[in-house]
Amino acid sequence: MQRPGPASLARGALLWAAFAVPALTADRVGLNEPRAGWQQAAGVVVLGGAAALSRRLPLVAFGLVAALSLAAAPALFTVSYGPALGVCALLLGLRAGRARPALVCFAAVGCAGAARSALAGVDPAPECLVMAGTLLFGCVFPWLGGRYWRQSRELAEAGWLRAARLEDEAGFAEERARLRERARIAQDMHDSLGHELSLIALRAGALQVAHGLGEEHRAAAADLRAAAADATDRLHRIIGVLREDDEPVPLTPAGETLEQLVARAAESGLPVRWDPAGHDPPADPGGIAERLLHRVTREALTNAARHAPGAPVVVAVTGRAAGTSVTITSGRATQDGPPPSGGGTGLLGLRAAVTSVGGEFEAGRHEEGFRVRAHVPGQRTAVTPPRPARAPFTQVRRRVAVGLGTAAGVGVVLVGAAFGWYAYAETHSVLQPAAYAELRLGAPTAEVERVLPDRDVNDPPDDRAPVPPAGAECRYYRASGELFVSVDHFRLCFEAGRLVAKDLVRGVGMSGEGREEYEEFAR
Secondary structure: OOOOOOOHHHHHHHHHHHHHHHHHHHOOOOOOOOOHHHHHHHHHHHHHHHHHHOOOHHHHHHHHEEEHHHHHOOOOOOOHHHHHHHHHHHHHHHOOOOHHHHHHHHHHHHHHHHHHHHHHHHOOOHHHHHHHHHHHHHHHHHHHHHHHHHHHHHHHHHHHHHHHHHHHHHHHHHHHHHHHHHHHHHHHHHHHHHHHHHHHHHHHHHHHOOOOOOOHHHHHHHHHHHHHHHHHHHHHHHHHHHOOOOOOOOOOOOOOOOHHHHHHHOOOOEEEEEEEOOOOOOOOOOOOHHHHHHHHHHHHHHHHHOOOOOEEEEEEEEOOOEEEEEEEEEEOOOOOOOOOOOOOOHHHHHHHHHHHOOEEEHHHHHHHHEEEEEEOOOOOOOOOOOOOOOHHHHHHHHHHHHHHHHHHHHHHHHHHHHHHHHHHHHHHHHHHHHHHHHOOOOOOOHHOOOOOOOOOOOOOOOOOOOOOOOOOOOOOOOOOOOOOOOOOEEEEEEEOEEEEEEEEEEEOOOHHHHHHHHHHHHH
């Protein structure tokens, strides 16, 4: 176990001092009832233990301070230990990751306070309300603030890490885009140069079988044809290394239409026929559909010239409002050609390019030859982008706002209930001065109770009242219904079923005119 360093010890000592100052001075300045010296010393020792455990065991530290507060007052509210209770609740939210243990601890403190108020309290209902308000505003609110602070720091750290990761990913994406662009250019070179080399090989084959040509020239034409075929294969193998399955559609203009491509292939000696079968325009000039169909046709003609020399080829184009289709059909080879080479990446790239815009692509054996068919829709299908996920910080802020709002609502209800109970208890314990003046010593208790209010005072001013008669039971009643001010009280003492004493207990700060009025009734 790692021992705490000097800085940690210094922070713990400062926290203990902050806890101990209110605990030692509240009694001296009159904010609490005076306590014995051993009680103050025990409280300071418990606060020292809470300060020492606040970093590693914040839940235990909060429990110690809460138990100390309950031992000092059933309502949990004390000036001596209230600051330490709020600070420990804040540290609990800041340093504890899980919320459930803290909620269980709050519930246990509330149950313990309610039980102590019911068993040892003077008036359990107001004390329970005060305890609930103290638990809410002095414990739950600071705990929620600590959790919000903790989550804000974690999100800030996660944000910096995400920014660094996005920066690295941006660099990787830039490098990958550069490599993809090089591969795309290389593939376009492969398609263009492969097509031209195939046409050169086709013309050399036609020259080889021409009439009236000497054997020496025939051999040269055959060598030229073989060299063109070998160059095409080498180009295919070199560029194929850079080919990617998810290669984007090339957007460089082809420079010629489908009809011009077919015408140029026919001029080179390829037995190809142009067959426009549609009524609508085949494709928009310069559009994605037109460039894709040009690429498909060029690749199909190249394969026909390489793998089926002399075979008749038909290029059929069908134009409709829904899209454009091109079908390249080749027959059986009528001339000897070089042996077929491996590969097949050209057709795979064409399939990926056509399907990426929502089209259809087919390639395979047809009768005695081969057929390639591609359909490109006239308008690319719109893809609804996925709804972006809510930012983590927004979710956290919403959860914290909901928690704070709920706690504030509960607090308002509790404070309103406490004020309502206070107003009810104070206004229903008022004995009118005229009724007090009519009371005579020696009157039976039953006769006196007929003019008394529903309740007596919960917090009687015993410190200002005269010494009661020995063996008598005394009750206190308010002389007026003002709230939040010190008023005069009437004290009635009963013994053996009769009224034996009646006294006026003056309020703090009462004016002389008011005192004379009540003294007149007290005579």
